[in-house]
Amino acid sequence: MSPVLRKRLLAVAASVAVAGGAFIAGQRPSAEVLLAMELGAHFESSGRHIGTPYVDRLGKGQPLTVCNGITGPEVVAGRTYSPEDCHRIELPRYREAEKQAKARLRHWDTYNPWVRASFIDMVFNLGPGSLDGTTIQRLANSGDLAGACAQMPRWVYGTVAGQRTKLPGLVDRRNTTNELCAEWGRSGHFSAGLLAGGAP
Template identity: 80%
Template sequence: MNAALRNRLLAIAASAVLASGTAYVASQQPSAEVVLAMELGSHFESSGRHIGTPYVDHLGKGQPLTVCNGITGPGVEAGRYYTREDCHRMELPRYREAEKQAKNRLRYWDTYNAWVRASFIDMVFNLGPGALDGTTIQRLANAGDLAGACAQMPRWVYGTVSGQRTRLPGLEARRDATRELCAEWGKDGHFSAGLLVP
């Protein structure tokens, strides 16, 4: 994982720890893992480059009209300008849905730390609802083999380019980052240990 992303994730974690001591309605705030997953998405989808006018994603299935950090489908209108606030309003419900999908499919979800949860949320957001269904990742995680499940993440790096199944460098970097979060962050001896524990 590159240093810039690592530092942003740690800053988010520090903010979440500080915010946990303040009074606010928790149900209105996204979980720490959703906020972390949104940062992953922002980093790997566009790093803010696609705030504004939608573009055609030539690597996406069906080459969808895309805006913000990977948002496609209903609500994305050609020619409309999307602000950062518009993007946040569109992205947050989709990340919350990804969190719900992952939680419903992974038996030991409640035992995972926020880093592990964020890695799974990012995968579901990126790959779509039901992405974990029937996968080796799901089977291993539900058998209690989280390390084995994390090790499977780098397998999900293919897209279609000119009709051919192709490894995509952007997905390779993204999956390496989620594998690292899943397998190492929050564990004893790691620099992130003690931050955002369940």
């Protein structure tokens, strides 16, 4: 994981700790959604696409895209999107990714926020239902979280000029989510105790 992203994730964890009960009460996004949004911001654009939409040449169908990987009817050509606009349209997508991941992973409530964030990021990046029938889902649901985490680096392919191609950005992203899923929040790791959550 890059030092820049590590610092940003730790800053999110610190802000969650300061906010305390507001997250538990459901008045604000969960810690894992906020962490996943930070992952998305880093890997989708690092702030480069806040402003005007662009055509994602590596995306399926080369969709008009803005903010941190947002496509669809909210993206209007020629419109300028502020950071606040981006947050407003991204947050429901991340909450939906959280809902999708939680519905598909039966041990969700036992996972710590770092693990949950890694799964939310995958669902946000790959789309709803992307875990259905996968080895990741089978292993996680059998109680083998370590095995499920280890599968993440396999999800690094996109289509370039009609060919299935390993994308360097996805390699970095999946290596990061694998690290979060397998190591963060565990006893002995520097992140242990930074966020309350499930056991693993």
